[in-house]
Amino acid sequence: MKNKSNYQDFIYYQSHNEQIIKQIIAKFRLSMSGITSECMTQKGIVYKKNYGVSTVRIKEISKDYQPSANLAKLLWNTNIRETKILATHLLPKEEANMDLINKWIDAIDTIELAEQLSMNLLIKTDNPSRIALECILSTNHWHQVIGWLMIPRIINMLDKSQTEQVITRGLSLSKSENYQLFKPIAIGLARLCRQGDSTAVMLQSKTQNFEISNSVSEQYIFNQIKQELLFLEN
Secondary structure (H helix, E strand, O other): OHHHHHHHHHHHHHHHHHHHHHHHHHHHHHOOOHHHHHHHHHOOOOOOOOOOOOHHHHHHHHOOOOOOHHHHHHHHHHOOHHHHHHHHHHOOHHHOOHHHHHHHHHHOOOHHHHHHHHHHOHHHOOOHHHHHHHHHOOOOHHHHHHHHHHHHHOHHHOOHHHHHHHHHHHHHOOOOOOHHHHHHHHHHHHHHHHHOHHHHHHHHHHHHHHHHOOOHHHHHHHHHHHHHHHHHHO
16 A cells, blocks of 8 residues: 555646646747847857747746655756756755766766756765866766856865866866867866965975967967956966
8 A cells, every 4th residue: 555655646746747837938038139149049059949939038937846855856857058048057966866866967968968967066065176177077068168167156165186087187187179068167276376385385396387379279268367367466
């Protein structure tokens, strides 16, 4: 009888969540923007389905619902741009286990989703430094992008050894020709300067030749670090 009761509860909550998703999609339709969707497509940000709702509006809608792992999973699997972003707001951090996190990370294929997942969920988990380091050390492009997007937000969580790992990995990827990757690398390395003078001096020393490099990405990294140091002086 207990198994039957559990099954009935599952069916009820599944049906309830499906009704909520229909309600959410109706809200997205009311907030949709064809112009935004078209602009994103022109910039190479392509989704299977995209209502063009702003991320600000999606965050506002998320406040109408209680965080729920079951609802978040259903939203993610609905495979619409807006439902995926909303899922990153509604998954409770205490239920964000590594199996689920890795599954969502593996599904990322746009810079926008990489930004939203890292900002709304990954940096709020119990061990964001572990996730970030695993991602930047990966050979998968989108994993690397996600990891580097996380770095600026977790610099105070990194110990000395982890900071050195981040710097070493960033320098090994410094000649990347992919803007979506070398931009967050540059910002991540530059933000590490806020850890203190010793880290800043180390980064200056290791990137001093980037100023005259033929690599666009290395010059970009050099300029980001230079701008960060000027900011810290003021």
